[in-house]
Amino acid sequence: MSQKQPIRSIGLVVRQDRPQHAITLATDLTGWIKSRGLDALSEPLTAPIIGARPAEPAQLGREADLVVVLGGDGTFLGAARMMGERETPILGINLGGLGFLTEITTEEARNALSRVIDGDYEVDRRITLEAVVARSADNGGQEEHFRALNDVVIVKRAFGRMLDVRVVADHKPFCAYRADGLIVATPTGSTAHALSAGGPIVFPSLRVVVLAAICPHTLSNRPVVLPDSFELEMHIKSDDLGALLICDGQESAHIDQSDVIYIRRGKHIVALVRSAHPYFEIWRDKLRWG
Template sequence: MADITQAGIFSKPNAAAAPAVLRTLLDWLDRRGVRVRMDENTAAYADGAAHGLSREEVPEGTQIVIVLGGDGTLLSAARAVGDREIPLFAVNLGSLGFLTAITIDEFIPELERFFDGERKISKRRMLHADLERAGNISARYGALNDVVVTKASIARMIEVEVLINRHKMCTYRADGLIVCSPTGSTAYSLAAGGPIVFPTVEAVCITPICPHMLTNRPVIVPSDVEITIVNQAPDESAYLTVDGQVGEPLQQGDRIHFRRTAHFIHLVRPPHMSFFDVLRQKLKWGET
């Protein structure tokens, strides 16, 4: 990687720890002669000392993107980075945080290691989803974690059909359906009873949410297959959500087509920490 001359910064809104962390970060980058591009949340923490950009603009021309927040902030940053494959350095200002594994106490030493060339990058493939309505593609989405079709009303289940390579797999009657990447297997899918998938496994997990049939279990398929969800629920009875952050109501007959992206999101990980270290820490494995 070329020398780092410009960094992007994304921040979680209303994070009590963010102003102090940002001041430390900006001072450190300034001593290194690194220019900064920041989103509007970060600019607000900087007391108006800098101009905030839209999240889509921040990664342009940067060699690293630093995320101050939790997994939600990182997911938003990942979609903004898109196919640029710029390393994402995520500092955990929240609590759980499977993706934001670097703590406040560790972030300056870990940043120094990265700038000095001691770099451990975890490559995570994203999901691409096309929403087809009345025969036309009406929206395109990228997801690092998952795409979810869920019920929009309080009590009713929804009905969706799933096709794999255009062959029918199953019709689910459930509260919803999750299609997740290996990265997203420790998010909503895990809470819904899905398996934990090692991040580099080339697979996609299809996890029903509270299915009517108890035999409807999570299914793991190769990442190179074409997955299609056909919404059979009445108009606006189902809702499409991407990474828990963006989405829209669905119409009856809408189709969501999934495929893996050709590019990867590059997450900076502490050199001493493995995926299983994170699982033990976050899931409290082995504790009494």
């Protein structure tokens, strides 16, 4: 989004289990939004509870000028997928755990929302990943497309088995991995699964991706940082059980040995409404760096 658009309609996405404290806050915000003369939308199961206008996820993605997420990072990732190709600003209010994406506290919620409505805000343009599964002719010959804000993870379909995958980067042979799995993460996702695999924390504005093996058989297979302009091509060398591709922990696809995986920078960004807190303060708080 190159310019800030006037905000007339606000979508509220509440974590799926809808705990009472989330419903209470969502109801309060909905009433306040409507008192400002703005339209409030929410998903059909949540809308009648909080007093918002019901809208299917695709409709909410089309109509909302701003999306407010009440939940944790998982709820935020689902809302980002709901936006599709629209680069609608998303404001995350943390009702979950760590909350690297949902940075706003419940106490800050109304003031933060007021600033956004008044146009007093900045957005972080977070890159996404596009994962393409190219099926072999024997497997239908079609392409399946997936989108991720955090990461694309490839693991063995059979529990307890090792993944054997060959990676081509920027059309050049790069590395052969034998590991429990392989993670391709954006800077946003560098504080998620990749961090647990020993990957680096990457400043959000950098245009790079992290490639990190999960428990690699070869200890020299350390996490690497590559330009986000590189296309990664992956070939599974495996038995008939194949592998599993997982995007943001929420979408998945079975991968057969004859299929090819392509992972590249996505065409669209996610516009994350920036917290008033500096990144380093957020890292110190979330990671308990003192």
